[in-house]
Amino acid sequence: MNDRSPVPVVLVFAGSDPSGGAGVQADIESIASMGCHATCVITAITVQDTEDVARIEPVDAMTVMDQARAILEDMPVAAIKVGLIGSAENVEAIHAILMDYPELPVVLDPVIESGGGSVLTDDETAEAMVNLLFPLTTVLTPNSHEATFFAPEGDNLESRAQEILEYGCEFLLITGTHENTRDVVNTLYGHSRQLETYTWDRLPFSYHGSGCTLSAAIAGLLAQGIDPYAAFIEAQEYTWDTLKQGYRIGMGQHLPNRFFWAHGEEAQRGEAELDAS
C-alpha cells in the first residue's frame, strides 16, 4: 500500500455488464472484497442479460485514455486489471498507459467470449492484445478455450501454454472450467514451465462472471502486496466460494455471490445484536 492511501487502489479497464454478473460490476465487487478500492475505466458498454450478449458499443480510445490518466494522476494506483477491451484502438490506448507505469502489476483477463458463448472480441483486437499487452502482463488468466484461441497450433495444454508464455507474460493461469473433467483443474505456468495445478470440486451450474471475479481478486491481492503464489490460491478460494454461494436471479446463468462473506454467521450475529438493541 502507498502511504498516500489508507486502502490499496486498483485501476480496472473493463466493459459494463448490466446484469451485474461480469465486467466492471464483477470487478468492483471482487476488488472491494479483497479490501481494495476499485477505480474503473469503462472500455465498452454491453447490452446483455444472464443468457446472452446482444450488442457491444466500444467507448472511443481517447475517452479510455483520458479516464485512465485522470485516475493515475490523482490516486496511488497499486495494480491494474484489464478485462474486456472492445477495440484495437482501445488496446493501443491501454498499451500507452501501461508503458508509462511499468512498475505496476497487470492482470489481464483475455476475454474472447461470454459465458453464454457470444464472441466479445474480434480478431483485430485479439491480435493487438497479443502483440501490445501480453508482453506487459504480469498475470494472464485465459480459460482453456481462450488458451486454444491464442495458441491454436498447440495440441495440448502444455504446448499452448508454452506458446502463450513466449508472447511475454510473467505468469499464465489457465482455468479448466470448460473442460469435461470431473473436477475443475486450473494450471499455473511461468518461467517457461508448469508451476502448479489447483483442483476444485466442480459445481453443478454454469456461472456468469467467474473469470472476471478471479482475475479481479488476483489484482486486488497483488495491490495488497501479497506474494503472487499466495494471491493465486486465495483468489481461487474466494472465487470458488462466490460460485458455491451464487444464485440464479435471471433466466440464464447463475451469478457469483461476491459478498457472501457479508452474509455469513458473523454478519448475522451483528444483525441479531442490532435487532436486540
Ligand code: PXL
Ligand atoms: O466474462 C467475460 C466478460 C467480461 N466483460 C464483460 C462481459 C463478459 C461476459 O459476458 O460481458 C463486459
